[in-house]
Amino acid sequence: MSHLLKNKNLEVAKIYDYVSMCTHCGNCKYGYEYGSENNFAAMLCVQGDKFNFDSYRGSRGKVSLARSLMHNRIGFSDAVAHVLFTCTSCGACQQMCETDIKPYILRMFEALRADAWKQNVKIPANIKAWSDTIGKNYNPYKEKHEKRLDWIPSSIKSSLPKKAEYIYFVGCTASYRQKEVAIATAKMLQKLKVDFTIVDDEWCCASPLLRTGQYDIAKDFVEHNSALPDKYKASAFITTCSGCYRTLSRDYKMDAPEGYADKYGKNLPNTKVIHTTQLVDEMLKKGEIEFTGKFAQKVTYHDPCHLGRHAEVYDAPRNILKKVPGLEFVEMYRNQKFSFCCGAGGGVRGGFADYSLETAAKRVKEAESTGAQVLTSACPFCYTNLHDAIEMNKSPLKFEDIVQIIEPIVKRK
């Protein structure tokens, strides 16, 4: 059987050379690692865990779909769109793959979604709804842009400089939904005496647009945000949101397949992008800051996919948690590169809320099984989903973002 590229107009056809490297081995369908004491084995694909068929399980199903579409063996349909839009882009399949398609797997998912938008197929209604308004509101929550900074307490607002070394890039979720994370972050940055500001012309980082394949709309957002550091004479963005971190540090800056320099140019060449956990970890290591109180609870940490697998930041949050006085840190079975997604990413929380929350409930159960009292993470979007699942399932767990744990007890030396 030969694979002839027939449907050359597809976005995914641009990376056909890589897609055709998949051997159909199925390594991506299940998580596995040999260990000296115990072997790790667990289902990591949230989509396959829910929808079962091979089309949904790991990247192999989507590669299969991509090829069948490119070879004109099947056409786009609502069922195809369902397969494409129920993947959370968690990257677990990419982690497992070892052949030459590996770096292109997430890019392939996004390209396929970009193609789906151009077809007469059922894009999830809620994704369509925010897609229609994001160009006006600059956020996917259908909130007014003018209200973006409403979360800032006046005490903080008054002390923010016009120009600063860091721009705290708050992100849409912390700005409009998990405002307590934004508040805790701003307070913490003040306590740490970081020279930062918050800007009223921050737009959505474009993560939801890129992850769901809305390339054309994303362009304006990338260009707009890329101009902010020069405007405010800042040398770095700092984010608490893992989605913003991934997007600003990779999509804006890097060549394909990690980033979108091929579409939008190499942006932010002189701007550092750091996650709050990296900043705090570094300051702790340098001895610049210290803890003045305790957090006497058993805590487990959920790796946000965008910070963990997408950007390989695994140690910084753990280093911090292990240094918090009184805090007993426990790992879930699925952690770090073998973590299990909270279920929100890739447009899934917006597009398929029930399935998204069902996935979060699985993760909450796993967190409960560690005996932890607190589930923490480093992403307001994971916060939304895990927190909601905790409430819906009346879990005894409490969710707190890592910034909320450290802010009350940290100080600059």
Place this chain on the structure above:
Amino acid sequence: MARGNHEVLATLEQIVGADFVSNEEANLQPYTWDMTWAEPRMPDYVVMPKTVTEVQRILRLANHRKIPVIPYTNGTNIGGLCVPEEGGIIIDLKRMDQILNIDPETCYAVIEPGVSHAAFSAALKATNPQWKGQEFSKGFDFGWGVHPASASVLAMAINHGIGHLNGRIGVNSQLLTGMEVVLPTAEVCKLGSCAYSDSWHSFLPLPRMDGLFTGWLGTTGIVTKLGVWIFPIRPYRDVLSVSAASAEDITKYMVHWRHYSLCDEVTAVSWWLAQIPIVFPYHDKPKDAPEFYSYSVITGWSQEELDYKRKIWKQVVDQEKAKGTKLFDFEYPPEAKRGRTELPSRIVGSTKNYSKSCGGGIAWPGTFAPCKSWPILYEKWKEIYIRHGLSPATRFTDYQGAHYGMLRCMTPFNKRDPASVQAARDAMVECVRAGIPEGMLPYKPPVEYQNELNAVADAGYLYLETKIKDMLDPNNIMNPGKLGIR
């Protein structure tokens, strides 16, 4: 686009629930092809049962309607065996994923078809061999292959899969202890000691009816439970390596060394298979490079045992060198050593070693052959492969039992190029044709190899095979076409 027939779909939905059946092309297409040259063909439905009763009901429906049924677990058989020849129902057994029992005293386990190597190895490693509560050692082993860890243990074992203990205990179908099977006509049968009690320890001393379902490629029934022997993990292990100037030289050494039955495995790979990735398209090996590299895994309960095995191995190598066998010392690379001693492995099983950058195609003439024929067939195969622009990436492995074992040529090819696909297919079929008179038999054979076998098979063999198939599967619904006889 939806396929199939609404009534059948509705009945399947009644059986397994609407979430576990689909007739949408979007969901069918991953089941239309695999890594081999097999022409993609659509099934009409995919169905994912959870229980034996559901399997029975699906087969009853299929029989009534005369719809083909293709058992499927992961589709990584490298033989196009799950690509439907005539449409029908893919029965994807992944939801039947329970490890039903690990008996650490009698040393067997009972598993369902959806249990992956990943899940099984994790469970076995966490169980300690013991007797009446007294633990002897840490963890159990099984014969792990070098395939993706997501592949099914059951599907591998019932199709004569080859694991890393092959030199010590044989191929995995020799480790079966009990079986539950749903016949094509939907009756459930237990085979072995489990037919009489809850103990799944052995088929013996009963008639070996499991033979009706092993090596049949899912054409005679659906195995829903399998008992397999498991083996205490030996804590000491090492890899012994040597290279050789020719296939003849390496075979002499391997047969001599395996004669003592001291190793878990002894394998040799040609220069082309030793390259990562396999050389594609073909080019000559460097003149001074050995033709073959061999590794042998030894394990033991103490350093002394390992030292003893190493001593005998050294004697074998020295004696062979003294006889003029052209063997050379070589250091086994640490990464490869880890791969051999840490199985199953997601790295070894990922196909990256075989197919990097070559276009997604992988197939093999994977065969069992007497060791005597290895050097003869290697020379023939090498000529055929080079003529087709392919590297003779050949492997020999001497199994426990008579001196016979694996002779296979792992073959990457470029699926984007029809000429590359054709060349690979032609070369492999020619190799099989050349091998059969030398005692070679392909395992998990694609239809093309079956046709080669059937063309020269003993008439009585084919008569009996057909008779058994007809008796068990009167409507020929089970994976039709794969045996080349119906």
